[in-house]
Amino acid sequence: MSKQDTFQTEQLTDSAYYILLSLLEERHGYIIMKYIGELTNGEISIGPATLYTVLKKMIQAGWIEQASAAGERTKQYRITPKGNRLLKNEISRRKKMVEDGEMVFQRLENEEEGIR
Amino acid sequence: MKQTKRIMCSGLAFADKEDMEMLHRYALDGWVFKEFKGLHYILYKDEPQDLIFDYDMITLDENEKEDYFLFFKNAGWERIQSKECSVYFFAAPNGTPEVHTDREIQADRFRPIMRTSVIGCILGIIGIVVSLQFLNNINWALIPLLISTMLAATSMILTIGTLFRIKHRRIKIQLSFKTSCIILFISLITGILNQLIDIPNMTTLKICISAVTGGLFGMGIMGMISGCRQLRDRKSR
Secondary structure: OOOOOHHHHOOOOHHHHHHHHHOOOOEEHHHHHHHHHHHOOOOOOOOHHHHHHHHHHHHHHOOEEEOOOOOOOOOEEEEOHHHHHHHHHHHHHHHHHHHHHHHHHHHHHHHHHHHO | OOOEEEEEOOOHHHHHHHHHHHHHHHHHOOEEEEEEEOOEEEEEEOOOOOEEEEEEEOOOOHHHHHHHHHHHHHOOOEEEEEOOOOEEEEEEEOOOOOOOOOHHHHHHOOHHHHHHHHHHHHHHHHHHHHHHHHHOOOHHHHHHHHHHHHHHHHHHHHHHHHHHHHOOOOOOOOOOHHHHHHHHHHHHHHHHHHHHOOOOOOHHHHHHHHHHHHHHHHHHHHHHHHHHHHHHHHHHO
């Protein structure tokens, strides 16, 4: 997480983004690590200690909630409506960033073409 | 041949990486860390194994523990027996991804320890001031003075150490074993002289000397611990 706590700025770090993504479906906490590893082809990895703390913080922030049936010993989690909105905003934000970047590169290329 | 070795923990705020690497080397040698008791790593004679070790500091309720350990098990990390609460050690085959992947969150784990050591500092300083008040009338006030000084000194060092860790840095106290013994000796001499020489109207000076004594004492202890660890590391290579 950057110096500006992701839980305060509500801009997701890569790890937080993928954790929320993985909880669009109900999942056991310990499965999340494997899921993210497979989804990102090993690019993003989250350690067990970090994941445990992040999940706790996300519950406190209201982005995810526990979804265990009564009597289950290991906990399942799922995203909340608030977390869902956050995720969608994040995808739009990152999409815009990519579009801006591609536009600038394209414009520079066009200018170069124009000069030649 | 003995079946177990006891090795003192160097203080996770200061030398956790070095300790974990040392445990790894021992495991390759056939001495496997299997239990943590009384601030010591207990190693058992076993087949040489290419194991790495890591730890986490966290306060858990009873009903959270099972879930927590399952996270680690699923990532390949087996829990190591420990009587300490709030510190958990884990072992995994070499090559397993780390237990912590976020520096900020990992650094934050030292915060509770820092708070406790700040309290220790305050208590120690209060103890020193109070004992000095009584010192002129009662002779045995020497003992509480000594205890308070030791408490303040070690708490202060722990506070600084954990404060550095929270800011992602590490204090390296690289005193040799010999140097630390000398420093400890000097601190004891100044401490004793400070008590024996009773110059009137010199309370401020006495307080200053006590502070210096405490500081030297703390440095000496830290240096000895790091010196012991260096000796131990050299032996295990």
